[in-house]
Amino acid sequence: MTIAIIKTKAEQQLAAAFERVAASLPGASWVPAMRKAAMGAFVGAGLPHRRIEAWKYTDLRAQLKEAYAPATGKGATLDEKALAAALGPNLAKLPCNRLVFVDGVFVADSSGPTPDLGTDFHFLSIADTLGDPDFDWMTHAFEQTGETKNDPLLALNAAFVTDGVTIRIVEGATLAHPVHLIFLSSSAAPAASNTRNLIRIEKGAHATILESHIAVSGLARQNNSVTALHVCAGAKVQHLKLVAEGAEATHLGTWTADIEADATYNAFQMTESVALARHQLFVTFKGEGAAFNFNAAVLGRGKSHIDTTMVIDHAVPKCTSRELLKCVLDGEARGVFQGRVIVRPGAQKSDGKQMAKALLLSSNAEFDSKPELEIYADDVVCGHGSTVAEIDEDEVFYLCARGIPKRDARALLIEAFAAEAIDAIAHDGIRQALQARLNAWLAAGV
Amino acid sequence: MLDIKNLRVKLEDEDKIILDGLTLKVPRGEVHAIMGPNGSGKSTLGYALAGRGGYEVTGGSVTWNGDDLLAMEVSERAAAGVFLAFQYPMEIPGVATLTFLRTAMNSLKKARGAKELTTPEFLKVVTAKAKDLGIDKDMLKRPVNVGFSGGEKKRMEILQMTLLEPTLCVLDETDSGLDIDALRVVADGVNKLRGKDRAILVITHYQRLLDYIVPDKVHVLSAGKIQRTGGPELAHELEKSGYAEFTGKAA
Incomplete structure (x- = not known):
């Protein structure tokens, strides 16, 4: 008895794309065989889904509706x-x-x-x-x-x-x-x-x-x-x-x-x-x-x-x-x-x-x-x-009571929260650049 | 002048009425004390003036120099000159005290149409005022109030009050948790702010603080109303007789 595995649209598109472009991808010698084996392994298992423990919260099979062309x-x-x-x-x-x-x-x-x-x-x-x-x-x-x-x-x-x-x-x-x-x-x-x-x-x-x-x-x-x-x-x-x-x-x-x-x-x-x-x-x-x-x-x-x-x-x-x-x-x-x-x-x-x-x-x-x-x-x-x-909200009130407008007060608290991770960056230039991106992200929406 | 007329405030989530027709006038240039037993509505008055959420104003009016405070957002009240020194200042992890102070000072300068401070200008003024209050530089680098002792938190409140140049200062139980030396430092800080354009409202349970910050008038708050008004001697009288007369009256 054979079991027919139903492939999603994205899985079919990925398989078709590989057939189409494999010959034009870089690498001679062992590379084409490696690519083919890797694609074979992927096609066999398909896109990961929520019943696989490592993908419990990110069901790629459901979320990737379509696979774009390479x-x-x-x-x-x-x-x-x-x-x-x-x-x-x-x-x-x-x-x-x-x-x-x-x-x-x-x-x-x-x-x-x-x-x-x-x-x-x-x-x-x-x-x-x-x-x-x-x-x-x-x-x-x-x-x-x-x-x-x-x-x-x-x-x-x-x-x-x-x-x-x-x-x-x-x-x-x-x-x-x-x-x-x-x-x-x-x-x-x-x-x-x-x-x-x-x-x-x-x-x-x-x-x-x-x-x-x-x-x-x-x-x-x-x-x-x-x-x-x-x-x-x-x-x-x-x-x-x-x-x-x-x-x-x-x-x-x-x-x-x-x-x-x-x-x-x-x-x-x-x-x-x-x-x-x-x-x-x-x-x-x-x-x-x-x-x-x-x-x-x-x-x-x-x-x-x-x-x-x-x-x-x-x-x-x-x-x-x-x-x-x-x-x-x-x-x-x-x-x-x-x-x-x-x-x-x-x-x-x-x-x-x-x-x-x-x-x-x-x-x-x-x-x-x-x-x-x-x-x-x-x-x-x-x-x-x-x-x-x-x-x-008590912290927001405290900041506002010192004259900081509510929007800025919230941004300051969110920035303080996220900054704990960014502060760990040892390189000054990169840390400051990412801090600036965080501020820009906050300014765009909070 | 601070002009509170027949102010009625209840808790948003409960039916409990806390201020029940409070009327009070504090002219510019004067220091008034509000004294009262626990649960009389002292802290609620401070929060209502500053605009804290959870307190619903159901009647009356509050104006400062003629402007309707109740119609303003919290930060707008601060820009209008209102400063509440908290009984329990909030701890704000992750926000350095210096960052907080600079943001607050520049927000107010902007709202009041003044020029914002440059970093060197800011550091100069903060360092000088902090020194007066016995606040060391390391404290300014730490997150706002995090890990500060009760006394350090109160000094930080007075530092903020000094830097933000308010015209209406409300001090909520500023003496609680202070030893006698800290009390003197804090009181000195407040006394330096006394001036003809500034009104100061000192909320306290005990007369002790009023030995250091001598008020022009003392009001007794009980059951959500001002029950009696007098001079500084009223505080001493209360220290002897307690609040029984007023709580009895309310019952």
Whole structure:
């Protein structure tokens, strides 16, 4: 007996799109077979839905009504004015090593300056290197194992990936400027882009890497972005992401990180009112004494749905993980936090704490929080907490009684709430730029 | 002049009437004290003047220099010169005291048509006034009132009162929770603000504060009405005899 699986419209469109574009996607050698296998795995399972635990609150099968055609990005050029408008003045002026992608394709001519290139910092476009025998190590970067084994977003990304970047921060180097990866969506037609970044921070190196996922306003987009990070022993990296692709955009983002002994991985994400966002983080401790600190600011209004789901694998002893999510939800926005912490047998002295806090500005907003602790060792400190609150009217009264107009008083309190996550950013320029974006977001609607 | 006529206030969620026809005049340049037993409506009077939600005005009028206070939003009353020093100042996590002070000062300057302060101007004036009140710089960097002792919170209220340049000051039980040294500092701060254009209303349960801030008039509030008005000596009389006479009258 055979069981006919009914495919949704979006699933059918994705399968058809793959047939149509596979031959034109970059990469020779092992790459076409890898793409085909990844697509096969995706088609077999279909889009994830609410009966899969990790997708309990974000039913992609129901929410993704239609799959847009893959962006070709061919002959893409950069409109500097549109880019500056989308980034906001502070980020646009940030001194950095600038790498620009337009509609999923690296635009070498419009990238730069890259002041740290060559000594401390090396990069190559994925499209240029995929399948090149000199870069065979990349095959591993597309293998899905362990906690990512059945992940549909990684599979889709592997099947359709058009570009991205490999970055190497050289052993012992301290990068003078942050690396700013800018992913701009600009084509007028609804489109999907798939990019993947492979980043290696070598032993003892220090770097700040910012990803800005932005769009010329109001575009219907489905962007699937993956960044795989390897933080070598004693290295320290601050990895940040701004997602502001507009109210019509879907952002599917996955970060994976392997953290070696005594390394520190400081991650930050800020998401502004996209239609649908799913942020996934798969963090694995590979050596003792490593630390992972995650802070996120989620700003949702309208019908925004923003999901942050992470798996933190304390595979070895004596590692520390901290997560703080601050969610501001207005209108009918919905925020989701799922934090799974695994402490493997023998991973003694693991220390994991997570906190998810939501501020609901409307009675129609919703926040779902689901911590999961799986602890197989006995000498550990693990905890989690979650709160949902409204603006405190007594605090508003106090501020107003000192002459601050009500609208400003509310904005000040919301800003104070969200700023706790942003304050954790060590890089002054980026912290101030994201603070300015938060204020602009508040000014636009509260 | 503050002119309260026949003011009636009830709690929004309950039928309980708290102020029941309160009439009071405080001319500019004078300091008046409102004394009364617990539950007489002292704090409600302060909240009604400042415009706190949850208190419904069902009758009467309140004007300040001829302007109808009851028709104004809370922040507009502040711009018109009203300042309520809270009995229990709110803690506001995440908002640094300096940010709060600068936002409040500049909001008021803007509303009053004055030029906003630059950061150096602001820091200069805050640092000087804070020093007078024995408030150290670290306190100004901390979130508003978070982790402050009772005395620190009251000093912070007086600092705000000094910086925001109100013309009608209402001090709600400012003496509660203060030791004698803190009381003296706070009273000095208030006395410095006495002036011909400013009216000050001191709400208190005890006469003690009035030894330091000597009022021009004392009013006894009980059962939602002013029951008696007299000079500073009335406070001493109340300290001896208590409020029994007035609560008895109300019953």
